[in-house]
Amino acid sequence: MHTVDRGPEPSGLGSVRRKYTPRWVRHYRDGHGTKPSDSKWRDFHENVSNAFSSLCGYCEEICKGEVDHFRPKSKFPERVYEWDNWVLACHTCNRKKNQHWPSGGYVDPCAKSQRARPESYFHFDTKTGEILPKSELAPGRWRKADRMIADIGLNAYHHLKQRAQWLRLVSEALNAVNDADNEELIEFVASRGTELSSIARAWIQQQGYSYGD
Ligand SMILES: [Zn+2]
Incomplete structure (x- = not known):
């Protein structure tokens, strides 16, 4: 896992966000109405794929990929149509990640600050091929990295x-x-x-x- 710069949001996303976000917020935050069935993020799959160079934002393997909501839709409905919340994920990583969001969340592949970037959390054992939390991390940060590896199965x-x-x-x-x-x-x-x-x-x-x- 490494830092990816998504670049600016694609044109046309703003109006989609304004139109479709309120239903998600009403359903998941306010408990009203049925679960929305729109999935307009799929219309932006190519933008997300290009931003991630067709590589999964988590396992870095080349993939057709899906638009993953880094902060899950059910817990962050106001972010369903936010460009900053979309990550290209292979089917395997996306399925494993699902609606999980542990307290403290996961390491954001597109984090802006140096401290929040994947490079600050992870290193690799080139003998075994494992991705590992950096040993010098403070306990809370170490657990966040370790949890992410376990939940998404990055060492499968x-x-x-x-x-x-x-x-x-x-x-x-x-x-x-x-x-x-x-x-x-x-x-x-x-x-x-x-x-x-x-x-x-x-x-x-x-x-x-x-x-x-
Ligand atoms: Zn993956």
């Missing part, structure tokens, strides 16, 4: 396998090309638009390579 076997395979492939490719091509390959692998780049950046640094960020 299929994710560990993907990460291990990717690092093996990168390593083999670096051994196979000459120094000039190495640089280009490292820049590509470390780029935030490339799948699994967080763990790749950690691995690259451990190998003593450098890259521009």
